[in-house]
Structures are given as structure tokens and as C-alpha cells.
Amino acid sequence: MGDLLTFGVQETLKQAVTLVAKKIIASSEFKVVLEELKDDLLHAEWILHAIKTKHDHSLNDKITHWVNDLQLFVYEAEDMLDLFAYDDVERKIRSNKVEETTSLLENYVVGREMEVESIVQDVIEASQQQLNSILPVYGTGGSGKTTLAQLVFNDERIGKQFHHTVWVCVSQPFVINEILQSILKKVSKSNDNRSKDDKDTLIRNLKEVMGGKRYFLVLDNVWNENKMLWEKLKECLMSIVEELGSSVLVTTRSRKIAEMMKETLDTYHLNKLTDDQCWSVFSYFAKANAVPITSNLELVREEVVKKIGGLPLLARVLGEAAQFSGDYEKWVEILKSIPTTPLKYEESSYVKYILKLSVDRLPKASIKQCFAYCSNFPKGYWFDKKQVIKMWMAHGFTRPDEGNNETMEDTGKRYFNILLSYCLFQDADDDKWHIGRKFRMHDLIHDIACDVSSDKRLQLDHSSSSKWKENVCELPNSISKLKHLRYLDISRCYSIKKLPESIVGLYNLQTLRLFCLTNDLLPTNLRRMVSLRHLEILLMGIDLPPKFEMPPYLSELVQLQTLFAFAVGFETGRKISELGGLRNLKGLLKLHRLEHVESKEEAKAAKLVEKEKVEELHFVWSGQFPNQIFVENLVKITLIECGNCEKLPMLGQLTKYLEILVIFRLRKVESIGNEFYGNQRRSSSTVFPKLKEFYVDEMDSLVEWEEAVSNYNVKAFPRLECLHIISCKKLLKIPDVFGYCDEDDGEKHLKFVEFRFCDQLKELTNGIQSCHSIQHFVLDKGSNLWSFVTTTTRGGPLAHLLFQRPIIFFERRHGSFMNKRIR
Structure with a gap:
């Protein structure tokens, strides 16, 4: 401790000496305090040196107590010195004596040529079209926004296009009269102090100087989020000149401000350097x-x-x-x-104080708490947005304001987006697989979070924690004593087979994350965890363990919002109707064992149609598909790797909203029969009336595909736009239901047709042959359909397409289109 404290005292002493030398403290009273602080630190350093050289064990207790007091003194001294230095930087920025970013530095710019060229061209093009434009540029502190704006401002093309070029550093506070006064001083080249002039007088004076002339105005370092104030300033700026074609370039750290201020031209996000x-x-x-x-x-x-x-x-x-x-x-x-x-x-200090302004401008103390909390994670940590919000909730940082209808999750999401818009988080734009958006902090931003939290001892070592997680085999019964626990993540404790029944005593628990590998993982009385909002059951594959049962009466968990998996049971309390009372469910919901649903009435009791915030819904059957499907409002259905399925369900009855249908790797299906189109007693004569995209891929056993036969004159797929049939090597023919007119509008909608690796297909249907709306037709190199298309369809739409646009017929790279799509 002595060595670390000595270092702390020395560093604090250096700061004090530096501030004295630079004459940063203007007040004589503060100078006296600073001199006294320097003397105290020198004295403390001398005592620490004496302690290190003399080993009197009888003084150990007294020394420890004194060292602890000195540690607190050093912390307070550091805070005071930081405030002195920080206030100095902020004071200079407010008085425009110091620019906030790299505009202060020697002018050496790399990697911004394309950005400058793009902005200059956009601004000039808008001006030449006599459009008034506003182009906001946003990015993190230190990323070079001001430097970029200077390069644009000094570009000779800007000088030729505009009569006036004006630069104003706005910062805080956002006072319209002061901004107008700054513009007037720049364009009139006068040092007259007219700060007491009212707005109307300032506008009149500006019109005298700038009337009938185009201007290019840079508003640098804008922090105002009040849209009304911005609209008032914009009204003033637009009223100054009679001629159209003026332009305003804004630099800000906030994406929210950039979106608020944009007009005519899109916002510009300044990315990091390579x-x-x-x-x-x-x-x-x-x-x-x-x-x-x-x-x-x-x-x-x-x-x-x-x-x-x-x-x-x-x-x-x-x-x-x-x-x-x-x-x-x-x-x-x-x-x-x-x-x-x-x-x-x-x-x-220079770099961190520049960046720390973003934190100081955060609109609420609770958002600063959320930011500071992130210091508990190591540098370079990838933050999962949803999880970190739940952790903020557990600490009470996201309590909605009184009278606000937001949930804690909504407030947390809004707070996170504010931090992101202030560039305190960086979006992981390299998430190629879109598994989930991840975010991280720049190392310097993380340092600031540590400074704000003022307790670096709380930082977690996630590299070591992951090891002990994997070795945890069970939770103790005493876990129920953690009465204030609100967030519990044991998703990496793969050895846990069963949670203790005592865990249901965690009445304050909001989030429970766990990995499900056994049948009896969850406690029977889970419904007693009345505060539970997020039950995240993670799976190894696509299905639950074979005999897994949900705890009964989950409908009593009325606050539940996240339920990744629900296994439908036969018994009372475990039926699908338990979902009916869970009105707040959102995000992902996977329904397993749907073969246990016994009737349409039972399915309706789940009230899925009322769960408007559910974004992704998975249906999982453990055996054959049922004779009927009880959900009628689906927009997209994907049937993937249903290994036991020998017959397709009656999908044609889902007539209201279905737009996308994917059938992939149902390897036991040998025939697509008439049942596929729906109930033969149905009153409607049109099946799949809204379907736009249809994919049939890797159906290894599929041989027959029957026509739609009914007592009625059945029409099928009238609005289909894309048809993809791939890797159905045994398929002999397809039904003649594609490529015909939609009776509602008299138009043919089919545009994209693809047959690849369908070795037995030798003929096209009449509907496809005569379809004039097809724009893209794809065959693999070895397809038997080549000769059919080039001979039989000669003079028809496909031949015309081949003659006019030969590039449309092309060989795709080997590999399954559906494989890529599904992943």
C-alpha cells in the first residue's frame, strides 16, 4: 500500500505543481489553497519515505490508520485538481479562446479526403439548385469533426460559391442572440460590442450586410437538444438573405442533435480512422x-x-x-x-477533458450512473445492449419519471441510445453475421467511466470469472438469503442440473438467465418469483430436453416480458393457454411441443395475436405436424430440418397475411399433396393469396408435387414474385399454378424464377412459359431445362428475355442459396 500511495502522492503533487506553473488558478484565494496543498503533499511524501526506511513494528496500527486517511486525502486532492484543470478548459472553450478538438493541433490530416470531397460536392450542388441546406456532422470527441469542417470551410470551391463564409463556435449555452451577434461581427468585420441588441435589431443589421448574398455558415460544437430553440435560430438564419442557396454545416457529438438539425442533406457520421x-x-x-x-x-x-x-x-x-x-x-x-x-x-488531461465534456453534457444524473456502471467491465469488453440495460435496472438506474408510462426497459433503452448518440459507446459495425448488436467503449472513454465511478476496485475480471462459472455444479439453498438480488446470470454454469427450490424466495429477482440441459432444471414454484421480468432459457440446439416440462401456472408472472422458450404440456397449468395472461411478452418467443395443443379454442387462449411486441415467433413440433395450424396471422413461415416430417401441414389455409414461405431440408417428404393447399371444404377458391416469396430447398426425397384440385376453380399464388426451387434432385415436375394473372388487378407479378440442381425437371409449366413479367430466370449449368427453354419456348417471353438480356441467364456459384439465407 505504501508504494502505491507514494506514487499517488507524487502524481498528485505533479498536478498541483503543473497548475501553479501554468497559472491556471486565477483567484488569489485558490492560489493560497493550492500552495498549502502542495506543501501538505510534500510533507506527506517525506513521511512516506521515512516509513519505508524505518521499520518500527510497534507503530503498525497507527501507520495503517494514517495511511488510510492520507489515501482519502489524496483522492480528494485529485478531485479538486481535476476540477481546477477541467474548469479552465471549459472556461476557455466557452470564451472561444480554445477550440475543443484537433483544430488546436498542427494541421496534418489523413484519411478525410473522400469525406471532404463528398461534403463539398453535396453543399455546392444544393446551393446551385437554389436549395438552402443544413448538413450535420457527428462523431465522438477527438475524431476530427472540427478539422473536417475546417477543411470544407477552407476549400476554394466553397469560397467561390458563397459570398460569405462564417465560422461560429457555439458550445454551451445555446443563446440565439449571441450566435447572431457572432455572425454579425464576422461578416461586418467589426469589433463593436452589440451584445445588448435584441434579436430583431440583430437580424436587421445582418440583412443590411448579407441581404441578397449566399452564405456558408459553420456552427461548431453544438450541444443544444432543444428543438424549439433550433427552429427559432433556423428561422432567423433563413430570414437573413433573400437569395436561396445558403448552407449551414453543424458539428456535434450527438446523433440525436444531428438528426434534429438535418435539412435537405443527410447527416454525416465521421467514422474512426483505419x-x-x-x-x-x-x-x-x-x-x-x-x-x-x-x-x-x-x-x-x-x-x-x-x-x-x-x-x-x-x-x-x-x-x-x-x-x-x-x-x-x-x-x-x-x-x-x-x-x-x-x-x-x-x-x-487534454485528451480526457475533451472527451469528458460528452459525459458532463448528459441530460440526467441517472444516465451518468449508467455510464459510470460500465467501468465495472474490463477495457475492450463487448456490451450486449439488452443485458446491460437489465443490469442498470437491477441497480435502480432506470426508474421511469413520475407520470411517465415507460417501463424500466424502455427507459434503459432510451438511456443507452443517448450514450450511443453521444458517442460514449461504439457500435460494432463489423458484426458480419448479425447475431446481435454489440457495443464497446474506447479505452479513454472507459478511463473516464472509471473516474466518474471513482471506485476502480469494483472492476470485474471476466476472463477469470468465466472459468469458475464452468466449474459451478449447483447453487446452495442459502441463495434465498440474497433478498436484494435482481439479476442472476448462470448461463455459463453448464454443470448445474437443477435449481434449488429455495431460489423462488428471491422475490426481487427481475432477470434469470440459464442454460437448459436437463428435464427438471426449473423449480416447481417458479410462479412465486413475482418480480421476474426476464426468464431467458438458452438451448443447445433448436429443441428443449425430451422430457422437459415448464413449471405450472406461469400466467401468474404478470410482469414477465422475456420468455425465450415455452414447452406446451397437457396438464392444467402447463397448457398453451398459460401464455394468455402474459400480456407483456416481447422479443423472441419459442413455442415447443405444439403437438400438445388439442383445439383451436385452446390455441386462441394463448392470445398470441394480442402480443404486439413479440418480434420473432418460433413454432416447434416434436413429431408430425398437426392436421390444423391454429395461428392465422403469420407473415412468414420457415420450416427447417423437420426430420420426422413425412407430410406438409395445411399451409394454404393461412390466407390472410402470409407473404414468405420457406421449406428447407424436410428430407422425408416424398410428395406435396393436395392437403398442402388447405381444407378442401374451404369456401375460398384462392390459396396463398398474399404470398410473395416461396423457397423449396434440399428436399432430398421429394418426387411428386400435385396440382391444386378442388370442387372449386382453385387459383394459387396470384401475387407470387419470387420462386426458388433448389436441390430437389428427384422432383419430376411442379404444378401449373405459378405465373398466372391476379384476378384482383389483372397483373402478373412473378419476377424471379430459380431452378437449380433439380436434375429430373425437364419441362416448364405453361404458366411460367407464358409469363411476361419474369425479369430474372436462373438455371444451373447442368440443368435439363436449358434445352427446353432454348427450343420449346422460342418466340415466347423467356426466349425474348434470353435474346434481349442474355446476362439474365447465368450460372450461380455452387452452394445452396437457402443455406446462406437461413444463416
């Missing part, structure tokens, strides 16, 4: 542009750019701190220390 661009900026300020990249340096380079994290501001600061002096080996050693060495106070 690794190569970061290295270019770093090496420039390190005076190492000429240093060759060796294999040894390449490894170090990767760690350095990772530390930079795409921020040009940080690249510059680190580069200046590691300047190349001519000794290559020594410089490489310096670089090796960068990833693990904290920035010096002078360096880190």
Missing part, C-alpha cells in the same frame, strides 16, 4: 515518417494503433510523446511500452 491512417498520424508527430517498417516494428505497430483506437487526437498525443530521436532500437522499446503505460498528466 489502423494505417492512425499510424500515419502517429508517425508524423513522432517525426518517424522515414523509419522503415520491419517485422519487429510491425508487431509493435499493431499494439500502438490498437491503443489509438481510431482517434486522430490520441494518435497525435501519443506520437508527440514518443518522438524518434535517431536511435531505432531505443525508439522501438519506447513504442513497446505505449500499450501498457498511462499517458502523462499533461497529455491525458
